[in-house]
Amino acid sequence: MKRIILDMMGGDLSPAETVKGVCLAAQELEPAHYLLVGDREAILRAAREESLSVDGMELVDAPSVVTMEDDAQCVIRSKADSSMAIGLRMLADGRGDAFVSTGNTGALFTGANLLVRKVKGIRRPAIAALLPMQPPVLLVDSGANIQVTPEYLEQFAVMGTVYMKRMFSLSSPRVGLLNNGSEEQKGTRLQQETYRLLSENPSLNFVGNVEGNRVMQNACDVLVADGFTGNVFLKTMEGMGKLMLVTMKDMFYAGLQTKFAALLCRKQIGSIKKKFDAREFGGAPILGVSKPVIKAHGSSDAKAFKNAIRQAMLCADLSVTEEISAQAQEWKAWKKEMASREQASETIFVKNDDKKREKE
Amino acid sequence: MKRIILDMMGGDLSPAETVKGVCLAAQELEPAHYLLVGDREAILRAAREESLSVDGMELVDAPSVVTMEDDAQCVIRSKADSSMAIGLRMLADGRGDAFVSTGNTGALFTGANLLVRKVKGIRRPAIAALLPMQPPVLLVDSGANIQVTPEYLEQFAVMGTVYMKRMFSLSSPRVGLLNNGSEEQKGTRLQQETYRLLSENPSLNFVGNVEGNRVMQNACDVLVADGFTGNVFLKTMEGMGKLMLVTMKDMFYAGLQTKFAALLCRKQIGSIKKKFDAREFGGAPILGVSKPVIKAHGSSDAKAFKNAIRQAMLCADLSVTEEISAQAQEWKAWKKEMASREQASETIFVKNDDKKREKE
Numbered sequence: 001m002k003r004i005i006l007d008m009m010g011g012d013l014s015p016a017e018t019v020k021g022v023c024l025a026a027q028e029l030e031p032a033h034y035l036l037v038g039d040r041e042a043i044l045r046a047a048r049e050e051s052l053s054v055d056g057m058e059l060v061d062a063p064s065v066v067t068m069e070d071d072a073q074c075v076i077r078s079k080a081d082s083s084m085a086i087g088l089r090m091l092a093d094g095r096g097d098a099f100v101s102t103g104n105t106g107a108l109f110t111g112a113n114l115l116v117r118k119v120k121g122i123r124r125p126a127i128a129a130l131l132p133m134q135p136p137v138l139l140v141d142s143g144a145n146i147q148v149t150p151e152y153l154e155q156f157a158v159m160g161t162v163y164m165k166r167m168f169s170l171s172s173p174r175v176g177l178l179n180n181g182s183e184e185q186k187g188t189r190l191q192q193e194t195y196r197l198l199s200e201n202p203s204l205n206f207v208g209n210v211e212g213n214r215v216m217q218n219a220c221d222v223l224v225a226d227g228f229t230g231n232v233f234l235k236t237m238e239g240m241g242k243l244m245l246v247t248m249k250d251m252f253y254a255g256l257q258t259k260f261a262a263l264l265c266r267k268q269i270g271s272i273k274k275k276f277d278a279r280e281f282g283g284a285p286i287l288g289v290s291k292p293v294i295k296a297h298g299s300s301d302a303k304a305f306k307n308a309i310r311q312a313m314l315c316a317d318l319s320v321t322e323e324i325s326a327q328a329q330e331w332k333a334w335k336k337e338m339a340s341r342e343q344a345s346e347t348i349f350v351k352n353d354d355k356k357r358e359k360e
Numbered sequence: 361m362k363r364i365i366l367d368m369m370g371g372d373l374s375p376a377e378t379v380k381g382v383c384l385a386a387q388e389l390e391p392a393h394y395l396l397v398g399d400r401e402a403i404l405r406a407a408r409e410e411s412l413s414v415d416g417m418e419l420v421d422a423p424s425v426v427t428m429e430d431d432a433q434c435v436i437r438s439k440a441d442s443s444m445a446i447g448l449r450m451l452a453d454g455r456g457d458a459f460v461s462t463g464n465t466g467a468l469f470t471g472a473n474l475l476v477r478k479v480k481g482i483r484r485p486a487i488a489a490l491l492p493m494q495p496p497v498l499l500v501d502s503g504a505n506i507q508v509t510p511e512y513l514e515q516f517a518v519m520g521t522v523y524m525k526r527m528f529s530l531s532s533p534r535v536g537l538l539n540n541g542s543e544e545q546k547g548t549r550l551q552q553e554t555y556r557l558l559s560e561n562p563s564l565n566f567v568g569n570v571e572g573n574r575v576m577q578n579a580c581d582v583l584v585a586d587g588f589t590g591n592v593f594l595k596t597m598e599g600m601g602k603l604m605l606v607t608m609k610d611m612f613y614a615g616l617q618t619k620f621a622a623l624l625c626r627k628q629i630g631s632i633k634k635k636f637d638a639r640e641f642g643g644a645p646i647l648g649v650s651k652p653v654i655k656a657h658g659s660s661d662a663k664a665f666k667n668a669i670r671q672a673m674l675c676a677d678l679s680v681t682e683e684i685s686a687q688a689q690e691w692k693a694w695k696k697e698m699a700s701r702e703q704a705s706e707t708i709f710v711k712n713d714d715k716k717r718e719k720e
Contacts, residue, residue: 143540146540146547146548147548178592179592180503180506180587180588180591180592180595181591187506187588188506188507188588211591211592211595212591212592212593212594212595212596212597212598212599213595213596213598213599213602214595214599215596215599216599216600216602216603217599227540228540228547228548228551228589229588229589229592231540231541231571231572232538232539232540232571232572232589232592232593233572233592233593233596234572235540235571235572235573235574236572236573236575236593236596236597236600237572237596237600238572238573239572239573239574239575239576239577240576240596240597240600240601240604241600242573242576243576244600244604244607247604247632247635248608250628251625251628251629251632252625254625254627254628257624257625258624258625258628260621260624261620261621261622261624261625262621264617264618264620264621264624265611265612265614265617265618265621267614268610268611268614268618269611272607272611275607
């Protein structure tokens, strides 16, 4: 039975929806031991108000809450006694198998890095985002790493591949590099050099550069980007998705006739809403830290929180973190081999040069 | 009467749709003198096939065509006798007031730079794109400049402001910087330094950083970005827009009942299609070259080509290029003044320091 640590505070609708969410999880998901971290009184009150029971769950009182306005470092400084910081330390200490929070993304990422620690061999953890497409696409990184190197991006690709293999049973996830054209030489030096690294890496199924519009056309399963570009991409997608739903609503609300049309399409409208509903997809996994940490959306309702819990349990069950660690070791060994091979071939060139010179 | 030079070749549907387009323009728009550059025989054949007349228009024969596969430099090298290259040289020589092409974007941009030349004082011309929103938003740059400096971006903001002032009669267009968050320190060093320049420039109505999703919420009139980020943004928007139309179509085609619903909504569906229809918006102006050059979409049909012609005429009528030139001079003078002011204040500091030292 997995032990899931939950930050019950810090979201827009916490703890009301997080309490409902964990009760939903207890009902619907396989049995687990839940550790609820937060304001004990507020949690119990929220449960009472909804006539829900948190019996059998472990409550861990936390005196403070990380707000959306707090800076990223607060988890190790001013808010070391917050539900987020306490939960992360519990995870680091082995008191649980995974952690879910709806709180401040920057603080959670920093806390995961500093308190739970990186996987050995991983340069920079990343925040992945599951894009609401069919089939889903995993974007790595969605905004955590603004300054990156080609090697970071290569590791993002490796981690994303592990995630999609394990969580979606894909045998060989297609990796695409977000770029401004499909040709090899497209992009800035960062993309050009990353293209080379991704092409050379034998553990990746690299399908080349992918343009923004091709992501929606099933061009790849893992979309690699630096955090700046990934974030612009993700928010543009979100903005257009919202615009689409609003436009459809306006269409159906235009008059009596169109309202009747909406009735005729209600099944389809439901499935469109579901298709573009971020809540269906759970949260954003932080890849590259040594235990599963899931960032649920700040405005998560009960259903979204439950789905993030399910995702955390799956990550723990399927040993995603352990596999990332194994891959990081392989990556390191492979890089070492490549470097020594290059050196060897250089040595041969030098020797050949020497021989030439001798002859002359 | 304005003289509009048209590249009749090089698009996906050229010259069939470009011929129909210019005939449509001759019918619907204010009188103009049209110079049709391309394969004379092909143009006349296309006109005959549609029973259209190009009488009164000037035909300029061009032996070759720039294809979408040609490299950007071809306009001055292997394809110097193409309709695009001949048209651009005619524009440079003063034989017309504006130029429209549906051809290869890279070649057109390079040709505009090398044959028509930059506006004096403008570091890098940019390809702007009018985003299909209400009210419309002008994205500068949409993909021409991958390597940029903060000063280029500042000039993009100045040129975009001129365009929106003149073409859409906005008194003070709101300029936003595409970024991964709204706070001042967001983004890479490029965005941070650009933020400072845009804030300091008194000729701009800078409203700060704008995230991808906020662009659709009427956050700004001019969206400034480097060509890489701008291109990712634009293509993501296009991809989601297409996904939206496909999703709606699938909804209405699901069964008899939904097909009937589509009939009830047909007016609204039409206006949604129109709203997201790139053809309604004409082409992408290349800002910063000394005469108006409009890049129409490669798959332009007659209507899209006509709208690009209208846009070119408006650009010429409203002296957009001349105003950009005037603003570039003001910008230069202002930068000079700023530099001398900074030097002066430094001198004062040094003098004060000297006095201090003397006292000690």
